[in-house]
Amino acid sequence: MRKGEHGRVTPGNAKKVVGVTRIVGPVVAPYLARAAATAREGYERFRARRLGVAVEDVSRFTGRGAALHARIAGDATALENLLASRSGNEGEESVRSFVESSRQRLDELSGVVRAAERMPAARRRAAHRAVDGELGRIEDDLLRRFGVRA
CATH class of the missing domain: 1.20.5 (Single alpha-helices involved in coiled-coils or other helix-helix interfaces)
Incomplete structure (x- = not known):
């Protein structure tokens, strides 16, 4: 050798x-x-x-619920846009009440996603599915109020 x-x-x-x-x-x-x-x-x-966010904002969304956090942030921005576009128009009070209740719901959903980070995988997935469904309902209502969906 x-x-x-x-x-x-x-x-x-x-x-x-x-x-x-x-x-x-x-x-x-x-x-x-x-x-x-x-x-x-x-x-x-x-x-x-x-x-679905800008490159500068990627660092704000981390963990297994990053996509849900990004959707929540996007929905919060859409609520602000809805409120700004409907201010001074008829039905402003109903829009204002929808925006306020949706903001509160988004805050709750954000807390659920943060709490789910420490859950076992099966429970986390179930929590994420529930949040996904609730976000879908809020987004559908938002689109309807923007006049995109009937």
Whole structure:
């Protein structure tokens, strides 16, 4: 058997690797750093697309309920837009009451999603399904009030 066969690390082999690393390392390091930054940026864009939010807002939505939190935030913004578009119009009081009750419900749903993070998987999935259904009802009502659905 020859010296260094079968993956043995010998002092001579280790010195060679350290020597090569000293020479090649400073040349390769900037490229590796740039590649890592590009990969991270691509991953953040992917997550933003998947969540339906801007890249700058991705860090606000983490955990297993990130998609639900993003939907809740989007629905809260839509409620503000509805209130702004209907102010001064007839039926403003009904819109205002809908917005207020929906805001409260969204706050409750956000709490449920946060609490579900610490639940066992089966209970968490059940809680997320329930929140998903409730968000669907709120979104349907929102679309109807915007005049998109009948």
